[in-house]
Amino acid sequence: MNVTDDLRYVYAVCRPPTAPLHADLTGVAGVPPRQLVHEGLVAVVSPVPERDFAHDALRAHLEDLDWLAATARAHQSVVAALATVTCPLPLRLATVFRDDSGVRAMLEEESERLRRILDRIDGHVEWGVKVWLVGGAPEDPAPGTEPPAARPSRAPESGRDYLRRRRAGNAAREESAARAEVFTRRLHGDLTRYAADARLHPVQSGPLADAGSGRNILNAAYLVPRSRSEEFLELVGRAEGTRPGLRVEVTGPWAAYSFTDGPEAGGVP
C-alpha cells in the first residue's frame, strides 16, 4: 500500500496507552491502527485510501448501509480494543485528515478541549440501558381492530357490551402505559443519580429496530466509574423483572461515546 497517498482516519484520542494495541487488530480499510503522539496526546490512526474517504466518495459511501455498517464496526472494534488499555475519547465516525501533519495540527488546536474531556471521562465507562414494552404494548389500534386486552373471547352480546369491553381495553392500555412511564422515570432517575452523567438517545424505532423486542421507551447512556460498574449493574438488575411486560436491556461497557460533548451539556459541575 502506498501510504503516502493515503488519508488518515482517526478513531480516538487518548493519553499515551500503557500497553500496545493487539497486533491482530485491524481498523477500517483492514489496516492495523497506529499511534501518533503529539505533545502528550495520542491520536489512533490508520491509513485509508483516498478513493473511498475523500469527501465526495465518503458521502456516497455513507449512504450505503453495508459500507456504513462495516466501517462503524471496524471503528468500534478499534475503540473497544483501546478501551482495554486506556480510557479513549472516541471520535465521531469518519473523521479523516489529509496526512499526519493534519492530525498533529488538530491535536494541537483542540488540545485544551480534548484534555478537558479526557479528564472528565478518565476511569469511566459507558453503559447503555434500554427499556422495552413487550406484549400488550399500547398502540393506536388500526381501524377495525381491537387491542389484545379488549379483544372479546367471544362475540359481544350487544352494542353496550361491546362498548364496555372496548372501554375496559382502553383503560387497561392506559394503565399499562402509566405503569411503564412510572417505572422508566424511576429507573432513569435512580441510574442518573448513581452515574457520573447520563444522556438520552432517541428511542429505537422504525422498520429496523429489533422487532421482536417490543417497543423501545428508554434508550439511555450512563457514564459510570469503571470501579463501580458492578454496583451499577446490580442496580439495573434489581429493577429488572419487577414489572411484567417491561424488559430492561443493558449494553456495554462502551467507551464514553455519548459523553464527548463536554460537561456543560449534562449539568455536571
Added chain:
Amino acid sequence: MTSSADPFAQREIALVDVLDRLLAGGVALAGDITLRIADVDLVRIDLKALISAVNAQVPSPFATVDDTREPLEPLEPLGARDLPDPE
C-alpha cells in the same frame, strides 16, 4: 481479539447500538475531509429512506435520529419525553 475475561471482549453488538453512538456520539472534530455534523445528518435522512425501502433486516436508529437528543414521537404516549432531567 481480546480474552473472554476482558469486559471489553467483543460480543454480539447490535448495529443499532453502535450507530447510536458513532453517528450521534464521539467527539466531532473538523477533520481536513470530515463531513461536518450537519452533512452527516443530511446523509442520515437519505439513509432513512434507503433503509426502509431496501433492507428491513438490519436495525437502524435513523427513523428517530435527532441531534437535539430529545426522545421523539414513540415516547410521547408514555410521557417519557418529560423524563426527569439529570439533576
